[in-house]
Amino acid sequence: MSLHHADSGELLHLDPAPAPLSEFSSIALIKTEQLEVIRMTMPTGKKMPEHQVPGAVTLQCLAGSIELSAHGRAIQLGANDLVYLAGGAPHALLALENSTALLTILLHPA
Incomplete structure (x- = not known):
């Protein structure tokens, strides 16, 4: 079964703190040729x-x-902080507490 990705104009509700939060999860909400939102x-x-x-x-x-x-x-x-990284910038993450984040990736840079 394939994962549903949002269609153009489809409303998504992002619950900022799902419970219980006991393991890492990563769900692609939107995926096109150029963009992925996770x-x-x-x-x-x-x-x-x-x-x-x-x-x-x-x-x-x-x-x-x-x-x-x-x-x-x-x-x-x-909560509500946003950071931008240029393509190719090495980076690492560490959850300091139970956390939820929204990640966007430009898939095919010019």
Whole structure:
């Protein structure tokens, strides 16, 4: 069975703090040739090791607290904080508490 991705004009409700939050999950909400939008839930202490993607990325913390390591420094994102990373920028994540985030990725940069 394939995962449903939102259609153009379809309303999505993003619950910022699903309960219970006991494991990592990553669900692609929207996927086109150019764009992917992913909802991630990360329990406290969950790490995403350093990696990079070719396209530009935004990460918005919807709930909780996430540490983003990129460009030689670590920044803490709390609820409603948003950060942009250029394509190819190495980055890592650490959930400082149970967290939910919205990740957008430009899939085919020019």
